[in-house]
Amino acid sequence: MGMCVGKPANVAHVSSSQFMDYAKSHHERKHRSKTMTFKKVSKASRDENCPVPINLKAFTFNDLKTATKNFRPDSIVGEGGFGRVFKGWIDETTLDPAKPGTGQVIAVKVLKSESHQGHREWLTEVDYLGKLRHKNLVKLIGYCEECENRLLVYEFMPKGCLENHLFRKGVEPISWAIRMRIAIDVAEGLSFLHSNEPDHIIYRDLKAANILLDSEFTARLSDFGLARNGPVGDNTHVSTRVVGTSGYAAPEYVATGTNTRLVMRHLTVKNDVYSYGVVLLELLSGRRAIDDERAGGIEETLVEWVKPFLIDNRGVFRIMDTRLGGRYPKKGAQAVAALALKCLHNDPKNRPTMAEVVVALEEITNMSKNVVETPSPLIASPRSCTRSKQKNRNLVHRRGLANVQNPPLR
Numbered sequence: 200m201g202m203c204v205g206k207p208a209n210v211a212h213v214s215s216s217q218f219m220d221y222a223k224s225h226h227e228r229k230h231r232s233k234t235m236t237f238k239k240v241s242k243a244s245r246d247e248n249c250p251v252p253i254n255l256k257a258f259t260f261n262d263l264k265t266a267t268k269n270f271r272p273d274s275i276v277g278e279g280g281f282g283r284v285f286k287g288w289i290d291e292t293t294l295d296p297a298k299p300g301t302g303q304v305i306a307v308k309v310l311k312s313e314s315h316q317g318h319r320e321w322l323t324e325v326d327y328l329g330k331l332r333h334k335n336l337v338k339l340i341g342y343c344e345e346c347e348n349r350l351l352v353y354e355f356m357p358k359g360c361l362e363n364h365l366f367r368k369g370v371e372p373i374s375w376a377i378r379m380r381i382a383i384d385v386a387e388g389l390s391f392l393h394s395n396e397p398d399h400i401i402y403r404d405l406k407a408a409n410i411l412l413d414s415e416f417t418a419r420l421s422d423f424g425l426a427r428n429g430p431v432g433d434n435t436h437v438s439t440r441v442v443g444t445s446g447y448a449a450p451e452y453v454a455t456g457t458n459t460r461l462v463m464r465h466l467t468v469k470n471d472v473y474s475y476g477v478v479l480l481e482l483l484s485g486r487r488a489i490d491d492e493r494a495g496g497i498e499e500t501l502v503e504w505v506k507p508f509l510i511d512n513r514g515v516f517r518i519m520d521t522r523l524g525g526r527y528p529k530k531g532a533q534a535v536a537a538l539a540l541k542c543l544h545n546d547p548k549n550r551p552t553m554a555e556v557v558v559a560l561e562e563i564t565n566m567s568k569n570v571v572e573t574p575s576p577l578i579a580s581p582r583s584c585t586r587s588k589q590k591n592r593n594l595v596h597r598r599g600l601a602n603v604q605n606p607p608l609r
């Protein structure tokens with residue numbers, strides 16, 4: 200195996216032509232320093248969550264092979280569009296590979312194959328997670344870039360991703376209190392990114408699969424491959440190719456074109472607020488952002504399914520996750536549903552900021568603290584859902600959303 204090579208700071212925000220230049224000069228920089236230090240630290244990363252300059256460890260491929268027991272299939276903990284994620288162990292102090300079950304547990308993400316898109320996302324993730332530290336962002340420990348191999352090494356999140364807790368069969372359902380804590384954590388993580396100066400960071404791929412949970416169920420945003428800097432100065436938006444995951448993407452950002460690869464669109468932090476609204480609905484309902492089973496083979500978004508129920512205040516009880524067994528504060532659930540609708544407002548200007556969402560959720564949880572949670576008599580009945588399903592199926596069809604695919608549009 201060859202040497203791992205260093206990467207200059209802040210090279211991730213590049214166009215594809217810049218990326219080619221980078222790849223060329225990058226080749227020439229082979230054999231340089233094995234540890235990256237990001238000199239340019241943004242304001243956000245200098246806040247109290249980030250008291251020290253950040254170094255990333257450059258691992259060799261062999262280090263990570265040893266740490267993951269030769270990338271054994273039984274150490275796979277997840278898989279996304281980028282590739283597989285393996286569990287491994289390293290020494291806490293030296294960061295050298297350690298015996299399984301000893302030292303610090305890590306998660307190692309392996310890029311599937313050498314592609315410009317994948318490499319660019321890898322660089323973006325190294326760049327953002329290398330310089331940002333916050334209690335609600337997953338911690339990147341290091342990386343490996345050796346020959347064709349591109350890997351990322353994170354702190355391991357023992358409870359995995361939120362998606363598994365909400366939707367996987369056989370997994371114990373999470374309580375209302377934990378759901379609300381996760382909602383606040385995610386809102387704080389996004390608010391931190393959005394308040395970065397001078398260019399707000401737009402996360403662009405908020406979804407349950409990218410929200411990881413530590414042993415205490417503290418939520419952390421992961422997967423920064425699609426993150427981007429927002430507009431600076433007088434500009435109101437940046438224009439980008441549409442990426443992200445349908446079902447979570449804001450309507451002004453996604454345009455239904457002739458196929459699922461879409462046009463250039465305006466990107467602002469308010470696109471993340473919309474996706475956050477979808478995650479809130481998932482936490483309330485225990486239903487996926489997009490699902491083709493709900494509507495008998497036709498893909499249907501959760502937002503379209505939920506909206507008719509939320510026309511009146513009591514309708515929220517019909518969409519609540521039945522696995523909660525009615526154990527949630529009724530006023531609290533209504534208030535969270537109302538907040539979700541605000542985040543999902545069609546006009547981005549009318550959506551709240553993530554900082555406002557944090558305040559609102561804290562108020563709702565404080566207000567609900569002393570309320571005894573009694574099972575609600577109004578758990579969604581399959582018949583009422585079916586009626587709405589039929590109505591929404593037509594809606595979805597008319598709007599052409601049946602074209603939209605669930606996997607990330609990268």
Ligand SMILES: Nc1ncnc2c1ncn2[C@@H]1O[C@H](COP(=O)(O)OP(=O)(O)O)[C@@H](O)[C@H]1O
Binds near residue numbers: 281284424
């Ligand atoms: N640090 C981690 N600890 C535990 N599991 C992880 C970690 N990082 C990723 N995973 C698992 O791997 C899955 C895919 O990771 P992700 O970073 O989203 O990859 P991709 O870029 O391919 O979407 C996650 O949904 C999660 O289940």
Ligand SMILES: [Mg+2]
Binds near residue numbers: 279280408409422
């Ligand atoms: Mg992912």
